[in-house]
Amino acid sequence: xxxxxxxxxxxxxxxxxxxxxxxxxxxxxxxxxxxxxxxxxxxxxxxxxxxxxxxxxxxxxxxxxxxxxxxxxxxxxxxxxxxxxxxxxxxxxxxxxxxxxxxxxxxxxxxxxxxxxxx
Amino acid sequence: xxxxxxxxxxxxxxxxxxxxxxxxxxxxxxxxxxxxxxxxxxxxxxxxxxxxxxxxxxxxxxxxxxxxxxxxxxxxxxxxxxxxxxxxxxxxxxxxxxxxxxxxxxxxxxxxx
Numbered sequence: 001x002x003x004x005x006x007x008x009x010x011x012x013x014x015x016x017x018x019x020x021x022x023x024x025x026x027x028x029x030x031x032x033x034x035x036x037x038x039x040x041x042x043x044x045x046x047x048x049x050x051x052x053x054x055x056x057x058x059x060x061x062x063x064x065x066x067x068x069x070x071x072x073x074x075x076x077x078x079x080x081x082x083x084x085x086x087x088x089x090x091x092x093x094x095x096x097x098x099x100x101x102x103x104x105x106x107x108x109x110x111x112x113x114x115x116x117x118x119x
Numbered sequence: 120x121x122x123x124x125x126x127x128x129x130x131x132x133x134x135x136x137x138x139x140x141x142x143x144x145x146x147x148x149x150x151x152x153x154x155x156x157x158x159x160x161x162x163x164x165x166x167x168x169x170x171x172x173x174x175x176x177x178x179x180x181x182x183x184x185x186x187x188x189x190x191x192x193x194x195x196x197x198x199x200x201x202x203x204x205x206x207x208x209x210x211x212x213x214x215x216x217x218x219x220x221x222x223x224x225x226x227x228x229x230x231x232x
Contacts, residue, residue, distance in 0.1 A: 043222040110162030
């Protein structure tokens with residue numbers, strides 16, 4: 001199946017610093033990627049939808065100035081957590097929609113996730 | 120309000136046994152229902168996806184059922200293996216223009232030898 005990678009797999013940073021997480025579709029081009037956040041023992045929560053070449057669409061309650069998303073190419077989307085605080089500590093997962101499958105039964109491939117710990 | 124509820128929250132069974140996980144949803148309009156397997160610290164992997172007209176779909180030892188009338192789905196795992204230990208998440212796609220995915224909280228399954 002298609003492969004989506006994330007880098008780094010885990011990061012520990014100090015409060016107030018910014019952290020960038022990369023999401024890459026390795027063997028297909030994805031015009032649409034999604035960013036999720038998952039807290040312990042909870043399910044995934046969609047943060048934003050990232051479209052190549054245009055601004056990301058953020059879900060209600062997600063601060064766009066804090067979680068900067070850049071989808072500069074068809075294989076790369078980045079999420080930057082700016083001025084991170086301990087409450088931003090979470091598991092961040094991206095997914096990429098398989099091309100030409102925009103629609104209700106689209107196939108999304110998920111990355112392995114990035115564990116962010118803010119001290 | 121669109122919701123997906125799963126039961127049980129957690130389940131422990133012995134290797135080789137069968138089990139069934141439940142999913143109830145109140146999502147309207149309904150488009151499709153998906154089951155994902157998520158290993159600890161990893162991203163979800165798709166197991167099955169069923170549209171309104173499908174009432175059963177298999178993927179190896181995994182069999183999902185869908186009753187669109189009662190808005191219930193189940194995931195049956197046969198002859199469980201240690202590698203089946205994971206969280207199983209039921210996800211319903213709303214039939215709106217955004218194809219919004221409504222995620223359940225998951226069932227944590229532990230297989231013991």
